Amino acid sequence: MAVRVASIRRGVCSVLFTSTPLESVAEAQRRARKRLPTAVYASLVAGTEKGITLHDNIQAFDEIGLIPRIAAELPPAREMSTTVLGQEIDFPVIVSPAGAQAVDPGGEVAVARAAAAAGTAIGLSSFASMPLEDVAAANPKAFFQLYWVGTRDDIAERVERARRAGAKALILTLDWSFASRRDWGSPTIPERVTFSTLLEFAPMGISRPGWALRFLLGGIPNLEAPNLRTEAKGTPTFREAYVEWAQTPLPTWEDVRWLRDLWDGEFLVKGVYYPDDARRAVDCGANAVSVSNHGGNNLDGIPGALRALPGVVEAVGDQVDVLMDGGIRRGSDVVKALAMGAKAVLVGRVWLWGLAAGGEDGVRQVLEILRSGIDESLIGLGHKSIHDLSLDDLIIPAGFTIPKMSAMSSVPGKR
Template identity: 90%
Template sequence: MLFTSAPLESVAEAQRRAKKRLPTAVYASLIAGTEKGLTLHDNIQAFDEIGLIPRIAADLPPQREMSTTVMGQEISFPVIVSPAGAQAVDPGGEVAVARAAAAAGTAIGLSSFASMPFEDVAAANPKAFFQLYWVGTRDDIAERVEHARQAGAKGLILTLDWSFASRRDWGSPTIPERVTLSTLVEFLPMGLSRPGWALRFLLGGIPDLKAPNLRTRAKGTPTFKQAYVEWTQTPLPTWDDVRWLRELWGGEFMVKGVFYPDDARRAVDCGATAISVSNHGGNNLDGIPASLRALPAVVEAVGDQVEVLMDGGIRRGSDVVKALAMGAKAVLVGRVWLWGLAAGGEEGVRQVLEILRSGIDEALIGLGHKSIRELSPNDLVIPEGFTIPMTDGKVPAARKKK
């Protein structure tokens, strides 16, 4: 057993342990935001600006109702594991995360750039969605989509909130082309700085730095770096491409990266069954406001026609409650499970998810609600000017999700 620490008590504790256990460059990649990190900071700050209005002596059942359905999948609480790569965090990788999500009764989205094949993740958690970046030709994309279908994907997530802005004022960790003897020598100081991290990979397997979910019959399996280069050289998708992909897939389909209400309407017009209000966790265009600030206008624009989720800045269960009260049906979380994975492997991820579940339940008790379906803006103290005026210069009020 490589992890013997006491159980995690908070997401903040998971982050502290991740920082202690991971090499500096790896940890930096988990907390990074583009350029100055303005958007990264605002994603968290926005939740801090929203207050909760408590109620007492409510007649509550022993168990509060937190289950919901997203993209056709029943989940036990409104938190989904967001797509993200885990190549250098823990050798258990995304399969360990999938098992932890399954134990928590929720779904997982697997990144195109994940270190493990989709079929392995789906075997560990049947409630698995395949996340797609627009990489290569339509023929390449169609082949990957069909592979995901055959491997059991329950839905497709198309991520569009990325502008290839990888500059960071505090530096960017380098990614080698492949693991070779010279690479091992180069990264030896990193391993020596965190011997426990190095030992886990020596025992559990050194990643080959490939992107198995971006393979095609003609091109084979690219390295992570080769796939990234192809991605940057691929013409950006248009709404016609989104519509084509939706028709090709035919099933549950999320457009991730929606921020402006008109883009939300376009996603609905293209046939999306779900959207996620997102700024890519602060790793897109720096200076974009927090996702939470954009959520009410998007819900007002399309909330009755499509499932609206959000991601960015979730650190505790009360944050989830605030997002739901402002109209989201569920949230996606990324950094928190990465910290859990670094802190304690599969068990660390499971504990982080349970921490979020407990936080949601505690907030429901404090608000006097029996179910997440009772949440509304009436539960919140929203400061003037919090939301973004994006429709005719007037901010529409958030409304309760039906």
């Protein structure tokens, strides 16, 4: 009965999303802005403080040129499949973890289904609104993303839960040190859904009645973080979880090694920026690293992630897979990252815009737009496969990459 009701709700919600197909990621973003309350949309596009890093994540891709080739002998279909964290994916784009979304009641389960339909994997945030077990059931290629929240015992319990749920990899995110300052607003997450809370947020629903109706039909979120549950503490609300996270001492490389010893599967360290940190991650047993600045939501003023990618690839690219995220908006961006040595990319904001624009189908469309953009770029570059991409395909301006750092022993806090 519950399954039938859920199916009916999804059907009604899909009617609310009936619209012309998405033509681009930019169109998904425009529809998201139109359909979401202003404060919710702001949370999807905001970066820390002034947003310098947020802007440079995108600007960096704009500075890279492509070198076209003509009259190449190409097969009817270009090769885009690859293997990341032990999982074969049909094209080199992975759904990046994102927490506490207030975009659509289908949440991460809908996103997981869309990713599965597109033939790729999903990373699930510790702060996701849907349990890992449900997401893994919707997409067997599910990776669990772990923030360092609570005690080692708490973390060990979550790792064991991820193992039981069938998570194919563990992602340790280290590119957010709880920076929350912004020069623009984003919605405050209430403690719980109460009558007074509904009254407080009523103006948001009135301003975007379609958004409110989708949640009324699909289920009002309970504002809990189910993936941070422990037997001793129960399931925290998002606010309780954020407070605990802010009060938890930041992890050290010793903690990273401890976690790696605890998890015997594929292990990705997310947030690597400089070559020395990449080497330390590999020394701790990482199978992969991701070059990331948390989408411009950590330390503002650091260069775009793409500028850091070549240094990390040079340092550890022959030992582990190097991924990157931050600023991906089209398939040609993916191609540029791959030509610089990335094995694949993770995307966050683009799938959130797709979810806002068209629910599960909107996410699927956005992923297909990226896939098509990769294919079109390969044709233009005269390549049969993503594995043929190299620096020879790019025009990189002088001074683009982050200069090599001096000896790390001179940096405070480094050994």
